[in-house]
Amino acid sequence: MQTRKMKDLEVPVVGMGSAGTFDVAMEEIEVRKKILDNCISQGTNFIDTSPMYRRSEQVIGTAMEGKRDKFQLATKVWCSGKETGQKQMARSFELLRADYIEVMQIHNLVDWETHLPVLEEMKAEGKIGIIGLTHYSPAALPEMAQIMRTGRIDAIQVSYNVMEREVEEEILPLAGELGIGIIVMRPVGSGLLINNLEQQPNLTPLKEFGIETWGQALMAWLLADPRVTVLIPATRRPERIVENAAVGSVAIPAEMRDYILKEAQRCLKAGKYSLG
Numbered sequence: 001m002q003t004r005k006m007k008d009l010e011v012p013v014v015g016m017g018s019a020g021t022f023d024v025a026m027e028e029i030e031v032r033k034k035i036l037d038n039c040i041s042q043g044t045n046f047i048d049t050s051p052m053y054r055r056s057e058q059v060i061g062t063a064m065e066g067k068r069d070k071f072q073l074a075t076k077v078w079c080s081g082k083e084t085g086q087k088q089m090a091r092s093f094e095l096l097r098a099d100y101i102e103v104m105q106i107h108n109l110v111d112w113e114t115h116l117p118v119l120e121e122m123k124a125e126g127k128i129g130i131i132g133l134t135h136y137s138p139a140a141l142p143e144m145a146q147i148m149r150t151g152r153i154d155a156i157q158v159s160y161n162v163m164e165r166e167v168e169e170e171i172l173p174l175a176g177e178l179g180i181g182i183i184v185m186r187p188v189g190s191g192l193l194i195n196n197l198e199q200q201p202n203l204t205p206l207k208e209f210g211i212e213t214w215g216q217a218l219m220a221w222l223l224a225d226p227r228v229t230v231l232i233p234a235t236r237r238p239e240r241i242v243e244n245a246a247v248g249s250v251a252i253p254a255e256m257r258d259y260i261l262k263e264a265q266r267c268l269k270a271g272k273y274s275l276g
């Protein structure tokens, strides 16, 4: 597994998201334990969550019991108001059973002016490592850029994949210039870029680079951009962790990056993948 630097934090290039996939009843905890064990063995141990994802923080905290030191945790504050935010974050520490959280992000930029000074204080006190911002929508990117320019942000989390490329215009160059880490949400378009293919992509030229599946090709395309720091594909299947982690060891030349994009354009219909 290759690693990249997000400020002082060295992260694997492939981690894991948890929206939906870890919002499960405790009866389903065994599969989540297996997923997290695979994350440890495959090195995809950067885990993204949020209080927005209902039971996810609690399920992650429970499933990783006794193994906290094997993971890097990224969660979020997702509410308005200083006190409400502080309470929500305190609850996240409790649910995740953590006394330190590597990445604390302001979810969808909600009330960021209020939360940012609080996060700066928590960072100075050594409670969190990195301050991040997230938003899924292209409409929020101008505001995100404006906050990035304050110099107070260490990492951003944005939608980026072969069909959602709006961040290429301003956000990626700005992050590169300011040394801001990039966490990629929806690297496989919430599954749509694989499940809604109109035709099957030809993977033959990619095999010599160790790419066996279309999901891996989509993620290799993202990682071929050195400004991208970590991808966080979500999954309900333990075996998927092995498939996705394999991308962390491949490197493709520029012409293969172009090839993957062309295959995506050939096999997927633009306009059908507006994820909202």
Ligand SMILES: NC(=O)c1ccc[n+]([C@@H]2O[C@H](COP(=O)([O-])OP(=O)(O)OC[C@H]3O[C@@H](n4cnc5c(N)ncnc54)[C@H](OP(=O)(O)O)[C@@H]3O)[C@@H](O)[C@H]2O)c1
Pocket (backbone or CB within 6 Å): 016, 017, 018, 019, 020, 048, 049, 107, 108, 134, 135, 136, 157, 184, 185, 186, 187, 188, 189, 190, 191, 192, 194, 213, 215, 216, 232, 233, 234, 235, 236, 237, 240, 243, 244
């Ligand atoms: N505003 C925000 O901050 C925000 C918004 C959206 C997402 N996020 C974060 O980003 C994470 C990822 O986004 P996402 O879950 O929407 O999308 P995603 O990771 O692009 O897609 C996950 C879906 O794709 C499937 N999948 C994953 N790897 C695959 C592969 N190699 N081949 C085929 N199918 C594959 C999974 O199905 P299987 O279960 O079958 O593997 C799952 O249904 C979230 O979990 C969350 O942590 C943050």
